[in-house]
Amino acid sequence: MPAVTTPGSYFTRTGPRTFRPTEHVSGGWNTAEQHVAPGMGLLAHAIEADRDARRDDGLVVGRLGYDILGTLPMDEVEVAVQVLRPGRTIELVEATLSHGGRAVVRLRAWLLQRHDTRALAGSPVEPLDPPSHPRWEAWHPSEVWPGGFIATAELRRGPHTPGAGAYWVRTPVALIEGEPVSRLAEVAGLVDIANGMVARVEPEEALYPNIDLTAHLVREPAPGWLGLDTRVTFGPGGLGLTTSTLHDEQGPLGVVSQVLTVRPR
Structure with missing residues (x-):
């Protein structure tokens, strides 16, 4: 069962590589299981922490590629990191989230050397209207989805149709109790919410969990x-x-894709 902790974090650290989920991690398909989103953030944080412990040149993450190998109970998990392809300017690093010795989520991240490309920067993708724009209306996804994770999400959603729409999301809940994490890790812990915010069908009609998530930034x-x-x-x-195209208030910043297994009830 999740730890009884002060509200405000998804995980509490229990050791150098182990973490216990709080009540805020319970899932939308099954509340006895962890929602995979916070664990994805945990893996991104682990890769950045490993990078910073090994080198001081601040390689930037260009891709986060997650494979979901199973489900996680609301119990302690362990994180492990290894460098698959070391390099001076490019690295491929893998992080694994395990329970009871069984790997459940695996992340492979490409880390790239920084360059000053401000003179070349640009995109044909139009930015979203800011969160303060009147087109966005507050919406509570807990009206559709159960679980502690979904309950932590604050959403502002615009006009939408089944399977298409735009929205802004944030959470007041910290990824790890008492520990600073990067904005990238926070975002990595949120993006999996995309599969369900403008769903094609209600969850009572079909199961459609994703088995992966890839973010290019x-x-x-x-x-x-x-x-x-x-x-x-x-x-x-x-x-x-x-x-999904990802945005912040500065404009577009990347894309996310999730493959689904669709199973009518």
Whole structure:
């Protein structure tokens, strides 16, 4: 069972590599299991902490590629990190989230050398209207989804249709109790929420969990609200895809995709 802790964090550290989930981590498909989103943030934090312990040149994360190998009970988890492809300017690093010796979530991240490309920066993607714009209305996803994680999300959602829409999200809950983490780790702990915020069908009609999540980034996210412009597609043979363009209040910053297994109830 989750630890009884002061509200305000998703995990409490129990050792150098172990963490216990709080009540804020319980999932939307099954409240006896962890929602995978906070664990994704935990793995991103572990990769950054490992990088900073090994080197001081601040390689920047360009891709986060998660594979979800199973489900996690509301119990202590362990994190391990290894460098798969070391390099002076490019690295591939893997982090694994395990329970009871069983790997459940695996992250492979590409880390790239920083360069000053401000003179070249730009995108054809239009920025979202800021969170203060009247097009956004407060929406509580707990009206649709159970679980402690969803209950921590504050959303402002715009006009939408089944499977298409844009929204801003933030959470007051810290990733790890009493420990600072980067904005990237905070964002990594939120983006999995995309699969369900403008769903094609209600969860009573079908199961459609994602089995992976890949985020490609063009810059580090800014503090504040995280914006997502999301599209959900179901194919005819049990496959689905959720794709989202990521934004902050400075503009677009990357894309996220999630492969779904679609199972009618």
